[in-house]
Amino acid sequence: MRKNDFVIIMAGGIGSRFWPMSRSSYPKQFHDILGTGKSMIRMTYERFLEYIPRENILIVTHRRYRDLVKTQLPEVQDSEILLEPVGRNTAPCIAYASFKIRQRNPQANVLVAGSDYLILNTEKFRKDVELGLDEASKEPVIITLGIPPTRPDTGYGYIQFHEPEEGDNPPYFQVKTFTEKPDLEMAKTFLNSGDFLWNSGMFIFSLPTILSAFEAYMPDLYDIFEGIHRRLDTDEEAAAIEDAYSRCRNDSIDTGVMEKAQSENIYVIPASFDWSDLGTWGSVYEHVDQDYLGNAVSGNVVVYDSTSNLVRMADQGKLVVLNGLNDFIVVDTGDVLLICKKENEQGIKGVVADVRKRFGEDWV
Amino acid sequence: MRKNDFVIIMAGGIGSRFWPMSRSSYPKQFHDILGTGKSMIRMTYERFLEYIPRENILIVTHRRYRDLVKTQLPEVQDSEILLEPVGRNTAPCIAYASFKIRQRNPQANVLVAGSDYLILNTEKFRKDVELGLDEASKEPVIITLGIPPTRPDTGYGYIQFHEPEEGDNPPYFQVKTFTEKPDLEMAKTFLNSGDFLWNSGMFIFSLPTILSAFEAYMPDLYDIFEGIHRRLDTDEEAAAIEDAYSRCRNDSIDTGVMEKAQSENIYVIPASFDWSDLGTWGSVYEHVDQDYLGNAVSGNVVVYDSTSNLVRMADQGKLVVLNGLNDFIVVDTGDVLLICKKENEQGIKGVVADVRKRFGEDWV
Numbered sequence: 152m153r154k155n156d157f158v159i160i161m162a163g164g165i166g167s168r169f170w171p172m173s174r175s176s177y178p179k180q181f182h183d184i185l186g187t188g189k190s191m192i193r194m195t196y197e198r199f200l201e202y203i204p205r206e207n208i209l210i211v212t213h214r215r216y217r218d219l220v221k222t223q224l225p226e227v228q229d230s231e232i233l234l235e236p237v238g239r240n241t242a243p244c245i246a247y248a249s250f251k252i253r254q255r256n257p258q259a260n261v262l263v264a265g266s267d268y269l270i271l272n273t274e275k276f277r278k279d280v281e282l283g284l285d286e287a288s289k290e291p292v293i294i295t296l297g298i299p300p301t302r303p304d305t306g307y308g309y310i311q312f313h314e315p316e317e318g319d320n321p322p323y324f325q326v327k328t329f330t331e332k333p334d335l336e337m338a339k340t341f342l343n344s345g346d347f348l349w350n351s352g353m354f355i356f357s358l359p360t361i362l363s364a365f366e367a368y369m370p371d372l373y374d375i376f377e378g379i380h381r382r383l384d385t386d387e388e389a390a391a392i393e394d395a396y397s398r399c400r401n402d403s404i405d406t407g408v409m410e411k412a413q414s415e416n417i418y419v420i421p422a423s424f425d426w427s428d429l430g431t432w433g434s435v436y437e438h439v440d441q442d443y444l445g446n447a448v449s450g451n452v453v454v455y456d457s458t459s460n461l462v463r464m465a466d467q468g469k470l471v472v473l474n475g476l477n478d479f480i481v482v483d484t485g486d487v488l489l490i491c492k493k494e495n496e497q498g499i500k501g502v503v504a505d506v507r508k509r510f511g512e513d514w515v
Numbered sequence: 516m517r518k519n520d521f522v523i524i525m526a527g528g529i530g531s532r533f534w535p536m537s538r539s540s541y542p543k544q545f546h547d548i549l550g551t552g553k554s555m556i557r558m559t560y561e562r563f564l565e566y567i568p569r570e571n572i573l574i575v576t577h578r579r580y581r582d583l584v585k586t587q588l589p590e591v592q593d594s595e596i597l598l599e600p601v602g603r604n605t606a607p608c609i610a611y612a613s614f615k616i617r618q619r620n621p622q623a624n625v626l627v628a629g630s631d632y633l634i635l636n637t638e639k640f641r642k643d644v645e646l647g648l649d650e651a652s653k654e655p656v657i658i659t660l661g662i663p664p665t666r667p668d669t670g671y672g673y674i675q676f677h678e679p680e681e682g683d684n685p686p687y688f689q690v691k692t693f694t695e696k697p698d699l700e701m702a703k704t705f706l707n708s709g710d711f712l713w714n715s716g717m718f719i720f721s722l723p724t725i726l727s728a729f730e731a732y733m734p735d736l737y738d739i740f741e742g743i744h745r746r747l748d749t750d751e752e753a754a755a756i757e758d759a760y761s762r763c764r765n766d767s768i769d770t771g772v773m774e775k776a777q778s779e780n781i782y783v784i785p786a787s788f789d790w791s792d793l794g795t796w797g798s799v800y801e802h803v804d805q806d807y808l809g810n811a812v813s814g815n816v817v818v819y820d821s822t823s824n825l826v827r828m829a830d831q832g833k834l835v836v837l838n839g840l841n842d843f844i845v846v847d848t849g850d851v852l853l854i855c856k857k858e859n860e861q862g863i864k865g866v867v868a869d870v871r872k873r874f875g876e877d878w879v
Contacts, residue, residue, distance in 0.1 A: 171836075453869065455862060468850075470878055472535075472866055475856025476843070483852060486832075490854060492839025498819060502836055505817065514834055 154207070156284050157259045158199045159248040162192055162212040162220065162266035163238050167515070168431050168496070170503045171487035172463060175515055180267040181219045184429060185439055186449050186463075191267040191429070196224050198273055199264075202281075207259075209233055209251065210266075211244050230384070236393045241352075242372060242402040247392065249361050250376045254384055260284045261361065263354045263404075269438055271425035279420050282322060283355035286418075293364065293412065294323065294355040297348025297419040298426050303338035306430055308350035308405060310419050311341075326417040329410045348421055352428070354404065360416070361408075368411040375399060431496050432480045436461040446473075459493070487514065518571070520648050521623045522563045523612040526556055526576040526584065526630035527602050531879070532795050532860070534867045535851035536827060539879055544631040545583045548793060549803055550813050550827075555631040555793070560588050562637055563628075566645075571623075573597055573615065574630075575608050594748070600757045605716075606736060606766040611756065613725050614740045618748055624648045625725065627718045627768075633802055635789035643784050646686060647719035650782075657728065657776065658687060658719040661712025661783040662790050667702035670794055672714035672769060674783050675705075690781040693774045712785055716792070718768065724780070725772075732775040739763060795860050796844045800825040810837075823857070851878065 166179025173179035180192040187194065192210075199208050210220050210227060214234035220227060233248055245263055252259050262280055270276050283294040297310045308331050312324035329350065333341060341347035356364075365373040375395045382391035409417055427434050439447045445459040446452070450467040454460075457473040462481045464471060469483065480496060482489045491499065507515045530543025537543035544556045551558065556574075563572050574584050574591060578598035584591060597612055609627055616623050626644055634640050647658040661674045672695045676688035693714065697705065705711035720728075729737040739759045746755035773781055791798050803811045809823035810816070814831045818824075821837040826845045828835060833847065844860060846853045855863065871879045 171834075451874065453866070453873070455866065456856075456859060464852075470535075470851045470870065470874060472851070472853045472855070472870070474854070474862055474866065475859040476854050479840070479854075481852075481854065483847075487834045487836070488828075488845075488847060488852070489836045490838070490840050490843075490845065491836070492820075495820060495839040498838055502817070502819065502838065506834065506836070509817070510815065510834060 152204045153202060153260075153281075153284065154204055155256065155258065155260055155288065156203055157207040157209065157252050157256070157261045158203050159245060159252075159261060159263045160192070160195055160199075160208065160210050160266050161241065161244055161263065162210050162216065163235055163244065164265075164267065166267065167503045168499050170499055170506075170515065171484045171489050172465075172482050174484075175512070176215075177219070178216070179429075180265075181216070181223060184267075184435055185269065190223050192220070193223050195264065195266050195268070196227075198270065198276070199262075200226075201273075202277060206231060209248050211235060211248050212266075213238060234389070234392070236389075236396050239396055239399045240401045241404040242369060242407040243396060243399040245354075245361070245404050246365055246369075246372050246376050247395070249358060249365070250380045251383055253358055253362070253380070257358055259358045260288045261356055261358060263352075265352050265428070267429060268351070269425075269427040269429050273424070276422075276424040279423055280355070283420055286323070287355050287357045287360065290416070291360045291363070292356070292416045292418050293360060293409065294418045294420055295326070295409070296351045296353040296355070296422050298351050298422050300342050300347060300349050303335060303342045304349070305332055305335055305338050307332065307428075309333060309338070309341050309347045310350050311347050312419050314346055323418045323420040326409075326419050329405060331405070348419055350405065351422065351426055354409075364408045364412055369402065369407045372399060372402070372407070432461055432482075432491075432499075433493055433496050436480070436493070461493070516568045517566060517624075517645075517648065518568055519620065519622065519624055519652065520567055521571040521573065521616050521620070521625045522567050523609060523616075523625060523627045524556070524559055524563075524572065524574050524630050525605065525608055525627065526574050526580065527599055527608065528629075528631065530631065531867045532863050534863055534870075534879060535848045535853050536829070536846050538848075539876070540579075541583065542580070543793075544629075545580070545587060548631075548799055549633065554587050556584070557587050559628065559630050559632070560591075562634065562640070563626075564590075565637075566641060570595060573612050575599065575612050576630075577602060598753070598756070600753075600760050603760055603763045604765045605768040606733060606771040607760060607763040609718075609725070609768050610729055610733075610736050610740050611759070613722060613729070614744050615747055617722055617726070617744070621722055623722045624652045625720055625722060627716075629716050629792070631793060632715070633789075633791040633793050637788070640786075640788040643787055644719070647784055650687070651719050651721045651724065654780070655721070655724045655727070656780045656782050657724060657773065658782045658784055659690070659773070660715045660717040660719070660786050660790075662715050662786050664706050664711060664713050667699060667706045668713070669696055669699055669702050671696065671792075673697060673702070673705050673711045674714050675711050676783050678710055687782045687784040690773075690783050693769060695769070712783055714769065715786065715790055718773075728772045728776055733766065733771045736763060736766070736771070796825055796846075796855075796863075797857055797860050800844075800857070825857075 166173035169179045211233040311327040379391040379395050441447045448462040450464040452471040455474040457476045459478045465484045478493045480491045503515050530537035533543045575597040675691040743755040743759050805811045812826040814828040816835040819838040821840045823842045829848045842857045844855045867879050
């Protein structure tokens with residue numbers, strides 16, 4: 152076990168592109184989106200339990216998901232669940248967790264990860280993570296895990312890295328630029344150039360490094376948490392955090408730290424594992440078992456003249472008959488039925504907004 | 516009120532083309548297929564109540580639907596519900612009802628009708644029916660109500676009638692031929708010739724006429740009911756009918772009587788009312804309100820980029836989102852979800868057979 156290593160699992164998202172299965176009362180990371188028998192957050196947690204001490208794995212989530220976390224991760228102690236009163240993107244989340252870790256181990260090495268990724272080849276993942284943690288313990292660097300792109304996806308951030316010197320073959324590279332969601336033409340250029348990686352949203356650093364970075368690039372945020380840090384791990388923590396978050400802006404770690412610090416100590420490890428952020432039903436469809444007609448279904452589903460559909464039923468006993476349906480996502484949660492052409496899935500976020508407006512919060 | 520006139524409402528069908536809404540435990544005629552607030556059989560019953568004495572309206576159905584009839588038609592007395600132990604098509608059904616009516620009024624005039632038709636212009640319908648009943652009381656004729664065809668539909672029987680003499684303009688015509696479900700080419704020829712009508716399945720006759728016809732053309736059937744008629748309207752009726760039906764063949768009134776008798780005393784009244792047998796979801800779609808995108812929906816339905824769909828939800832509170840779906844039938848009964856391209860709807864009968872085989876009787 153790596154006693155000096157910590158993991159921050161960010162689990163506060165809503166996953167609205169997975170509506171109607173993912174709801175603000177029960178978001179994506181708590182669902183068994185892939186049909187493996189385990190929720191996304193459970194799979195994430197177990198992946199780290201193998202080599203990170205349990206008490207070093209922190210879950211940061213919205214306070215309304217506290218019971219979901221405790222139910223799905225019964226091993227987790229209350230002191231390992233960090234409850235946000237409101238979502239303020241990744242920078243406050245990582246700052247909160249970093250100050251918490253500082254109380255316990257000011258020299259910790261830290262991996263920040265999402266709670267709803269698919270990671271295949273967990274051994275390779277572990278090697279990449281350990282490489283990053285080892286480097287972060289030696290050098291004042293922030294290391295991202297970058298995913299070799301396979302298509303000109305416009306939904307990801309792209310990381311450009313410095314080509315190594317001729318003959319050099321380092322396991323990681325200095326970062327040149329970050330580019331948030333490019334347009335299709337630019338994404339194609341990135342893909343073809345060969346020196347871009349997708350931003351996985353996973354970061355590795357030592358605590359002194361990230362705290363220095365916050366102090367340098369996000370001094371307001373740093374000061375907020377520095378101001379309340381004595382109340383952490385006391386009865387006043389919730390009130391202190393409520394106060395702190397009320398003063399935090401909505402900032403991502405990418406724009407707040409990485410993009411500003413990029414010319415100095417930001418590195419990227421090209422991932423050797425297979426990864427998907429499972430950002431859409433379409434990406435889930437790509438990663439689950441399909442029958443010979445390309446249908447990925449769960450439950451009692453009978454198909455006629457139907458191919459390439461993804462069917463997800465909350466009630467596994469319900470009988471579904473598809474006849475003449477091709478390339479659709481069908482999700483039945485009991486109270487909502489979604490039938491969406493796969494190519495229209497980017498519209499689901501808009502659907503959620505409309506549904507909220509017309510039918511109210513209970514439906515989203 | 517027309518005290519000499521009787522109506523036989525045949526309500527024993529399964530309506531499997533309306534699966535999954537229509538189930539053998541709760542078939543089509545007991546559903547509010549059109550979304551009017553009334554079931555088909557309720558609409559049928561009320562249509563006749565206006566001018567036929569209530570006690571002259573008989574419901575013939577399978578015995579398992581007795582409670583459904585009593586619930587939906589609380590006015591009906593037990594003596595007006597004729598329970599079949601097994602479905603044997605229309606000839607035994609009409610024979611049973613005819614022998615029952617003979618006990619009460621041997622000179623009755625009788626209209627036979629289905630329980631699951633759509634009839635618009637009920638006043639015109641009444642006029643056609645009364646014309647038929649009046650004629651049947653005067654002449655030994657069997658009169659069918661024929662529907663002027665609007666398309667070369669291959670799902671109906673066609674009735675060819677004798678053109679009247681030049682200058683003649685009779686309200687009904689002698690029938691020349693009956694043709695069951697023709698192929699498309701023949702249906703087109705029929706439609707273009709102008710002297711064919713669709714067989715509505717509604718017949719009018721006097722009791723002496725139909726009993727003579729049974730005796731002449733279906734003597735076995737006649738003898739079966741003649742043999743048990745003394746036990747009708749006694750405690751032994753159910754046993755007698757069980758016995759009678761066990762000896763009846765599966766015969767329709769069309770092939771058993773009409774086609775054999777056609778050269779003699781069979782007439783047809785071209786209907787002045789609008790009629791549909793609502794034989795498929797597609798025909799329902801044609802007859803219900805559609806929005807400006809051609810979607811005919813009930814309940815909370817939100818559509819994007821979707822046109823010409825029929826949506827029927829058992830749970831009116833359930834939210835349905837369609838995105839990129841065109842020309843489909845969507846039926847959600849709670850335990851079954853059907854998503855079927857409209858043009859494939861003829862396949863629903865086959866679906867039902869498959870589902871019965873794979874999942875059992877509970878599902879069909």
